[in-house]
Amino acid sequence: MDLLLIIVGLILLILGGNWLLKAAVALSVKLEIPKIVIGMTVVSFATSAPELIVSVNAALDGFPDIAMGNVVGSNIANLGLVLGITVLLTHIDVERSFYKTDWPVMMIASVLLYFFVFYDDVLSRGEGFMMFAFLIAFLVYLLKFQKLAVVDDYAEDDEPLTLYKIILFLVIGGVALWGGSESLIRGAVGMAESYGVSKRVIAVTVVSIGTSIPELAASVIAVMKREKAISLGNLIGSNVFNILAVLGITSMVHPISVDKAFSVDLYWMLGFAFVVLPLVFFPKGLRLGWRDGLILLSGYGVFIYLTI
Numbered sequence: 001m002d003l004l005l006i007i008v009g010l011i012l013l014i015l016g017g018n019w020l021l022k023a024a025v026a027l028s029v030k031l032e033i034p035k036i037v038i039g040m041t042v043v044s045f046a047t048s049a050p051e052l053i054v055s056v057n058a059a060l061d062g063f064p065d066i067a068m069g070n071v072v073g074s075n076i077a078n079l080g081l082v083l084g085i086t087v088l089l090t091h092i093d094v095e096r097s098f099y100k101t102d103w104p105v106m107m108i109a110s111v112l113l114y115f116f117v118f119y120d121d122v123l124s125r126g127e128g129f130m131m132f133a134f135l136i137a138f139l140v141y142l143l144k145f146q147k148l149a150v151v152d153d154y155a156e157d158d159e160p161l162t163l164y165k166i167i168l169f170l171v172i173g174g175v176a177l178w179g180g181s182e183s184l185i186r187g188a189v190g191m192a193e194s195y196g197v198s199k200r201v202i203a204v205t206v207v208s209i210g211t212s213i214p215e216l217a218a219s220v221i222a223v224m225k226r227e228k229a230i231s232l233g234n235l236i237g238s239n240v241f242n243i244l245a246v247l248g249i250t251s252m253v254h255p256i257s258v259d260k261a262f263s264v265d266l267y268w269m270l271g272f273a274f275v276v277l278p279l280v281f282f283p284k285g286l287r288l289g290w291r292d293g294l295i296l297l298s299g300y301g302v303f304i305y306l307t308i
Contacts, residue, residue: 008180109139117262205308
């Protein structure tokens with residue numbers, strides 16, 4: 001039964017990622033907004049929905065370890081696993097706004113989370129509100145001022161859609177991603193629990209990988225269809241959403257107590273967030289390539305090995 005849930009989840013995630021990408025590209029064309037903005041807002045919100053649902057439910061059910069571990073683990077997986085796989089498939093050329101706006105906001109959000117839980121091991125309602133307010137300010141800035149951050153190779157191939165079809169594809173794509181991630185998580189957690197693995201380990205590995213599968217599906221499908229801006233924007237945006245929206249909203253619903261064991265995971269999250277910047281510049285300036293993908297995947301493999 002667990003294996004069947006995993007298979008059904010993967011099918012839904014692939015279909016949902018394709019529908020979501022179709023809607024995102026069409027929305028970018030219709031509104032004349034840079035695709036990385038669509039990737040960091042519309043696509044990121046949809047692919048972060050599983051983290052939000054899982055985290056809120058976990059907090060309400062009295063399992064804050066899963067709520068916090070899910071987000072921290074997902075952010076690590078988004079960069080180590082998903083970005084690693086994505087740039088193994090194709091290189092991504094990056095523009096200056098990436099390191100002037102997108103990466104700094106992801107880094108600020110990561111550091112903010114670290115300091116909020118460092119002193120008292122609790123993410124309070126007030127801290128959650130501040131994080132969510134920061135997200136709103138960032139989104140307003142993005143929509144007003146953000147320029148291209150990734151070179152779009154085939155902008156002329158973009159397919160226009162009516163507003164009705166855009167909304168339809170956004171809805172069914174988002175629902176398919178949510179349903180697929182839920183199915184995958186249930187199957188994966190069921191298999192993990194049968195081996196007697198702890199909730200923290202399940203949260204930062206199985207659950208976080210499961211809730212990062214929508215980002216992986218959306219990003220891989222995006223690069224296969226040469227929509228690299230949406231791919232990178234989705235990953236950076238998802239990490240920002242995971243911290244500021246998912247943990248912000250979850251802690252406003254119910255304060256999150258954090259176990260000391262999570263401090264190690266927070267350092268890993270900060271490390272992966274930081275290392276993306278030098279990888280963008282070395283060995284070739286403003287480009288992420290297959291060597292960077294190997295470094296990210298190797299780092300993620302070490303994280304999983306040490307966690308388990």
